[in-house]
Every structure is written in C-alpha cells, then in structure tokens.
Amino acid sequence: MKEYLKEKEGLTPLLAQEEAARCLLCLDAPCSKACPAQTDPAKFIRSIRFLNYDGAIDVIRINNPLGGICARVCPTEKYCQKGCIRAGLDRPIDIGALQRFITDYEESSSYKALEPAKEKKDRVAIIGSGPAGLTAANFLARNGYQVTIFEKHKKAGGYLTYGIPSYRLPNEVVEKEIKHTLDLGVKIVYEQEFGKDISLDSLFVEGFKAIILATGYDSPRMIPAFLNNPYVETAVDFLSRVKNCDGKVALPDNILVIGGGDVAMDVATTAKVLGVKEVTCVVREDKEHLPASKKEFSEALEENVSVITGFNVKEVHENKVTFVGSNENITLNYQADKIVLAIGQKPSELPLNIEFDKDNLPVKNYQTEIKGLFACGDITDGDKTVVSAIKKGKEAAIEVMKFLEEKQNG
Amino acid sequence: MVKNVDISLDFLGVHFENPFVLSSSPVGNCYEMCAKCLDEGWGGVVFKTIGFFIANEVSPRFDNLRKEGTSFVGFRNLEQIAEHPLEENLRAIKRLKENYPNKVIIASIMGQNEKEWEDLARLVTEAKADMIECNFSCPQMTSHAMGSDVGVNPELVKKYCQAVRRGSKLPILSKMTPNQASMIPSSLASIEGGADGIAAINTVKSIINIDVDSFVPVPSVAGKSPVSGYSGKAVKPIALRFIHEIHSCPELKDVPISGIGGIENWQDAVEFFLLGAGVLQVTTAIMQYGYRIIEDLTDGLRHYLARHNFSSLKEIIGLATKNVVPAEDLDRTFVIFPKFVSEKCVHCGRCVVSCFDGGHQALTFTEERKVVLDKKRCVGCFLCANVCPVNAIEKGEKVLKKDLGR
Numbered sequence A: 001m002k003e004y005l006k007e008k009e010g011l012t013p014l015l016a017q018e019e020a021a022r023c024l025l026c027l028d029a030p031c032s033k034a035c036p037a038q039t040d041p042a043k044f045i046r047s048i049r050f051l052n053y054d055g056a057i058d059v060i061r062i063n064n065p066l067g068g069i070c071a072r073v074c075p076t077e078k079y080c081q082k083g084c085i086r087a088g089l090d091r092p093i094d095i096g097a098l099q100r101f102i103t104d105y106e107e108s109s110s111y112k113a114l115e116p117a118k119e120k121k122d123r124v125a126i127i128g129s130g131p132a133g134l135t136a137a138n139f140l141a142r143n144g145y146q147v148t149i150f151e152k153h154k155k156a157g158g159y160l161t162y163g164i165p166s167y168r169l170p171n172e173v174v175e176k177e178i179k180h181t182l183d184l185g186v187k188i189v190y191e192q193e194f195g196k197d198i199s200l201d202s203l204f205v206e207g208f209k210a211i212i213l214a215t216g217y218d219s220p221r222m223i224p225a226f227l228n229n230p231y232v233e234t235a236v237d238f239l240s241r242v243k244n245c246d247g248k249v250a251l252p253d254n255i256l257v258i259g260g261g262d263v264a265m266d267v268a269t270t271a272k273v274l275g276v277k278e279v280t281c282v283v284r285e286d287k288e289h290l291p292a293s294k295k296e297f298s299e300a301l302e303e304n305v306s307v308i309t310g311f312n313v314k315e316v317h318e319n320k321v322t323f324v325g326s327n328e329n330i331t332l333n334y335q336a337d338k339i340v341l342a343i344g345q346k347p348s349e350l351p352l353n354i355e356f357d358k359d360n361l362p363v364k365n366y367q368t369e370i371k372g373l374f375a376c377g378d379i380t381d382g383d384k385t386v387v388s389a390i391k392k393g394k395e396a397a398i399e400v401m402k403f404l405e406e407k408q409n410g
Numbered sequence B: 001m002v003k004n005v006d007i008s009l010d011f012l013g014v015h016f017e018n019p020f021v022l023s024s025s026p027v028g029n030c031y032e033m034c035a036k037c038l039d040e041g042w043g044g045v046v047f048k049t050i051g052f053f054i055a056n057e058v059s060p061r062f063d064n065l066r067k068e069g070t071s072f073v074g075f076r077n078l079e080q081i082a083e084h085p086l087e088e089n090l091r092a093i094k095r096l097k098e099n100y101p102n103k104v105i106i107a108s109i110m111g112q113n114e115k116e117w118e119d120l121a122r123l124v125t126e127a128k129a130d131m132i133e134c135n136f137s138c139p140q141m142t143s144h145a146m147g148s149d150v151g152v153n154p155e156l157v158k159k160y161c162q163a164v165r166r167g168s169k170l171p172i173l174s175k176m177t178p179n180q181a182s183m184i185p186s187s188l189a190s191i192e193g194g195a196d197g198i199a200a201i202n203t204v205k206s207i208i209n210i211d212v213d214s215f216v217p218v219p220s221v222a223g224k225s226p227v228s229g230y231s232g233k234a235v236k237p238i239a240l241r242f243i244h245e246i247h248s249c250p251e252l253k254d255v256p257i258s259g260i261g262g263i264e265n266w267q268d269a270v271e272f273f274l275l276g277a278g279v280l281q282v283t284t285a286i287m288q289y290g291y292r293i294i295e296d297l298t299d300g301l302r303h304y305l306a307r308h309n310f311s312s313l314k315e316i317i318g319l320a321t322k323n324v325v326p327a328e329d330l331d332r333t334f335v336i337f338p339k340f341v342s343e344k345c346v347h348c349g350r351c352v353v354s355c356f357d358g359g360h361q362a363l364t365f366t367e368e369r370k371v372v373l374d375k376k377r378c379v380g381c382f383l384c385a386n387v388c389p390v391n392a393i394e395k396g397e398k399v400l401k402k403d404l405g406r
C-alpha cells in the first residue's frame, strides 16, 4: 500500500552497481539519443559502472538542472528506456532509478557540479517558475546573466509543486532541486502575477534586457455541461489542494474521474491512496489508445481504481452523469459523490497583443513577435512533459544569450 | 566541476599530460589504434612489443574467468609479441610521435640475444620514441631465450639491459614478470644493467578453465592449450604486492615504477599511486570496454584529488607504503566486535551461515530472523561483514583481549 507522503525507496549502492552492470555500454547509445534534455544516460551509467559518482553528477547536472526530478517523473518508457538495447534481452535498464541514485547521492555529499558565474552580464526576467522557467534561469545564470523569476504563486515549481502528487514527487525533492538553481544566484520573487502586478513595459523599464514567458498550461479545461456544478472539481485544482495540505483532506466514498491521461491517473491514485473506497475513471479513448503512460496506468490499477474505456459524456444532472459508448448504442449512468474533470489544461489569459495559435503562443526559435520577449515550456506547444519543458528552457536560454550578445555587439 | 585539478606527471624525465597509457599488447597494435586512443584522451601508449622475432599466432587466443554473473574477473591470452613486420611497427612509432608530439610514445622491445636488444634499442631511438620498455616478462613465448624465462634470470636481465643502454640514451623501463617469488633480484639487476625504472606486472602464468567434456583447457587450439598469461581485475592484488615490494626495498625506493595489472577505474589507479607507482598502464579493461574508459579514469582521479584537497598527483605517490607492515608488527592486543545495523539488515542470514561454517559459531538466528551475537565466541574476524549483501555490519566496540580474559 502506498502512503501519500512517502515515495518509494531508492536503490542501495549494491543494487545500483548491479543495475549499472546490466547496461551493455552500447556504442552510440540509443538511450542518450532518446532523452529530449540530453541528460546523456549512457555516459552517467558508465560513470557509475566505473565508480566515478561525482563524474556522474557532473553529466546529469550540466545537461539537466532538474535531473533528480526527471529521475522520478519522466515517462522513461517513452524516452531513454525505449531506446535501451538491453530491453531486447530481458528488460531495459532502470535508467530513472540510476539517475535518482546519483542525485540522491549528490544530496548526501558536499560536491557541487555547478558554480556561480564570476562575470555579471545583462538582467533577464523570467515569468513562471515551472521546469521551463527554472531551466532557462539555470543556464542563463551559469553564463553570467542576472536572472529574476516572477512567480504568481507562493511557491516555485509550477506543476512540480502544485500538480504531481507527493508519493511520486515529494515537495522536499522539488525544493532541493530548485536550490541548485538559486545557488547560482537566481532570484525568485513570489506572488507577482504577470498581467496584474507586472507587465512587459514595467519589466523593460526596470532594466531587464530580455523576458522569457514560461507560464505553462496553468488553467484547467472545462466541459460546458459541468460549469457551476457544485459536485465538480478540476483535476489540477484537486491535486494542488491535496498537495498543499499534505493529503489531509476530507473526501467522500465515491469519486468519478473523467479522463484517461496521466493527470486522471494521478487524481484516481491519489484518491485511492487517501482512502476513497470507490474510484472510477471513465475514459473517452479505447483501451489501445489510452493516453496515460503504462507506469501510471498500472499504478492506478494496483490501487484498485476501476477504469472504463470508450465512453463519452452525454448528459450531466448534478452528480449523475450519462455516458455513451463509442458505438452509440450503450449508455452508462454513473452517480458519484464527487466528480473530477481531468480533460487537460490550457494557458490562462495573458495580456499580450499576440494571437495564439489554438492554445499555443507562436514562437520562432523561442522568440515571440515582440522583440526581446521569448517563450518556452508548455505555453509554446502544449501539455507535454517535464523533460520537454527542460529541453525548451535550455534551448530558449541559448537563444536569449545569442540575442543579448548580438545586441551588445551592436 | 573539477576542470582545474592537475593530473599531469613527470616520469623518467618525460612529461605525461595524464598518468594513463596503454600497456604493450594488442590494444596498441598499430598506428590507427594508438591514434584513436590518444584522441580519446590517453596520455600515451606503450606500443605492442616489437622484435626481429615475428610471432605466428594461434586461433582462438583468449578466454575469461567468470564468477556468478560477472565476466572478465580475469582474462587469459596466448599472444606473444607483434605479428606485424618490424619496419611497419617502426614506421608507426615514428608517425605517432610526429602527429602526437605532446603524447608519450614508449617502444616495447624484445630481443633473442644481446645484439638484437642493442639493435632494437637503436632502431626505436631513431624512430623517435620517448622511452624504451624491455619486455622480460611474456610467459608464453615459443622460445626459452625470450620472455619470462629471461626475466627470472637476473644475470640475463642485467646483460640485456646493458645491451639496450649501449643502443640508446633514452629512459629505459624494465618490465618484470610476477612469475617469481620475489621481484627484487631481477629489478636490482635491471638497474645495475642501466635501466631507469621498473614496469610491473606482466601476466601471471595460468590455466583458467578446462572444458570438462573434452578435457581440454580453454582456449583450445585444435584440442591443446599451454600454460599462459592471466591478466585483468583478478591480478590487481598480485600487482599491488609487487609494486609494494619494489617501492619498499631500500635499494629501489627511489626507482620510478610504472604500475600495471587489473586497472579498470580511478580507485584501482589511486591504489597503485598510493603504493608508489607513477605512470599506469592498462590492457584488459580496454579489451573489455574500449579506450573510452579513459574518461572516467581521468575524471574520477581529478574528483578524488579535489575531494581530498590535493593539488597534484605527485602528493599521493607512496602515501600507503608505510601502512603495509610485516605480519609480526601488527597490534594483536584487541578484538573489534561487529555491530549489526538493524535498519539496513534484510534478514537473509548469510552472516549466520558463514560465521558457523567458516568462522567461530558466534551468531544465531532467531525465529523472527534476527541475528544475535555471542561475544564470548566472536573473535572479530569480520567474515560476517564480508558476506553481508547490504553493508549492514559495521565495526563496533573495540575491547582489549586482556579485559576479555583472552
């Protein structure tokens, strides 16, 4: 049985050494090619194999400032482990577990892979402290830029802090990982909302030479039929409410979750872990096209969540929902004490004179059409993953540096 | 990041950008191989041993010793010296030095008589090698006038070192065989003959596996196999013992040593330095994993030096020598009892089995699978800690034997 506040144990040194020894040390390793953030698992696994743990820390931190978070939340089956050649022999190397072993080891040692830059270059403002904003800040600070992050919430981390449940990603881990970036001299100012407390003009006037928008997909999607229904809560509201009070919430006996992605699985598993007797997910897609990752789906099943696939919402009356099967002639009536909608997120309204392309802020090489305004993370191409936000944060930082250097050189 | 830790080393008057070189073997068999390894970061190479004698090699020529899931615990080979013509090898050495002027190119040579040793020394000097290594140590030569049969004969070693000294002014390393009770006589003979340093060890004479169905040792060459050289991780303890023997010998204590035998990672390397070795050489780990192991060797060494606040590699050479003492000098007055860390224990009972069957019957296992220590029986041998899979057994209380009535 899972506990809400307790993540599973990491590998012991013996098990880590054994897992690293399973690695085939492939030439031109496919695992490294498959990591969007270029965390280079083949290289750090080899360093573990040859007992060079500090070297493994370097490989992870230089490439991925949030490596300890990725170790816990990356859908590795879709990335590095998908490429693993060992999978053809028995099962892939547990790359996430090895990455966690090294970043946990790092926390217990005094070694630091990254040091603050000596020079002081231009000031850059970043809006939003999710993985995209944090990563951009880390790369800019390492290169001498003076970075301030403006965050509308009381805490940093975006969905790392307000979304992903504690049993997968405890807040202490998020705080420690963020500290690596703060130690480079990055400042975060809290409860500063872009559009309310600050604007593009105010930031430029204050002396910031470039601005990066990394505000994510921070508002939930709605189905109009559920609007103003007192039984309904959105997935991200539910998860952040639960995480904020360390799981100490009163919940009813029966919860209906609508949606079949990772967020829906997080809601369902969280509810089960917190003692809700019956949790049912009703999913529009059929079983083969379930959007959730295998890992999250099987975790939900382990907690005895019921998952019904291939049903769409037809009607809603207070706490009674009628679903219709994909072939239209089966209907399903469900009555729940509480309904959680997990049908995805979208960006919230921003006071910008830029037309969004569907829900995405259009960018070219991370530059928006406003000079000096860059964007990265979910806001540029949607509800993705932490590691893709990291990749984009890193690449956006490089574009900002190019822009500022060109400006400097006239 | 540890970019700034200096791991360069001056050895026999030659500057090595890092202390790791290929040892003489097929890993440095030709120009292309050596060029690739230097590009990947090795500090230098000892080119595969060359001579007027051209080896006619067998197939297959390798086998490895396994234990449980681990391959390459040790490695056995049937190779002799270079298979390529002498002129081709000399050209390769010359080209390497031309194209890699900042790397160290060491020529390993082996003659069949004084004249050949002297001529080879002259030829490799003309090819612009930085250093010469005399191979007195291959255990599987087809002629008894060469290899380890020479290396165990101090008179021959001295005579051939003198011949090499006549042929060249370059620094000379004499590469020793571990197939002798002590390396001191042949090492002293080398220095008397004109060598400047000692390289140790070459491979250990061995038979590692026998095919139990056909009764033929592996590798089987048409149903037969000789006694031949063993290398890799398993020989590291033997190599370290000989490095220590040389470095702690008063007449040899200032003689530079190039350490060889079972080096795979930075920790192995540091052990060699701590016992007095300078430049280190590697073969088997490269045969198993490739030249790329240099990345974690150099990086791991830098991290180690930085963690311990050393500013150069020189500072650690020989630091462990004084802690290796004769058995009669050990303090035999106390017993340390094992401490069982209950949070780590996985209750497998392996310690209990080993303590009874190989120790002193001091551990019992309760119904609840808890380990209980009987201090009256425990002698503090720590076999239990050696078999524990999770390091749950630590050093505990230290008690004087007289207080225990022992």
Ligand SMILES: Cc1cc2nc3c(=O)[nH]c(=O)nc-3n(C[C@H](O)[C@H](O)[C@H](O)COP(=O)(O)OP(=O)(O)OC[C@H]3O[C@@H](n4cnc5c(N)ncnc54)[C@H](O)[C@@H]3O)c2cc1C
Pocket (backbone or CB within 6 Å): A073, A074, A075, A127, A128, A129, A130, A131, A132, A133, A150, A151, A152, A153, A156, A157, A158, A159, A160, A163, A164, A165, A192, A193, A194, A195, A214, A215, A216, A217, A218, A236, A239, A262, A263, A266, A348, A376, A377, A378, A379, A383, A384, A385, A386, A387, A389
């Ligand atoms: C419940 C849940 C579980 C998830 N699980 C996983 C998982 O296991 N693995 C995985 O890889 N991905 C997962 N994801 C997706 C992942 O969290 C996101 O893709 C990622 O966080 C996007 O990063 P970001 O930096 O673009 O945006 P966000 O993380 O959304 O961060 C945006 C930040 O901007 C701030 N902000 C927004 N508007 C303003 C404003 N106007 N002014 C100031 N600040 C503002 C927000 O407060 C927030 O801190 C999950 C998402 C959710 C919701």
Ligand SMILES: Cc1cc2nc3c(=O)[nH]c(=O)nc-3n(C[C@H](O)[C@H](O)[C@H](O)COP(=O)(O)O)c2cc1C
Pocket (backbone or CB within 6 Å): B023, B024, B025, B026, B048, B049, B075, B077, B078, B079, B080, B081, B082, B108, B135, B138, B175, B201, B202, B203, B230, B231, B232, B233, B235, B260, B261, B262, B263, B281, B282, B283, B284, B285
């Ligand atoms: C296949 C093979 C061939 C070797 N050939 C030579 C050689 O030609 N000359 C030599 O001096 N040593 C030779 N050696 C010995 C190595 O240089 C080295 O001394 C020994 O293998 C121990 O080091 P290691 O454990 O790193 O392999 C050979 C070793 C192997 C495995």
Ligand code: SF4
Pocket (backbone or CB within 6 Å): A022, A023, A024, A025, A026, A029, A030, A031, A032, A041, A042, A045, A083, A084, A085, A086, A087, A093, A095
């Ligand atoms: S692909 Fe798999 S086997 Fe190859 S290096 Fe990566 S983890 Fe190891």
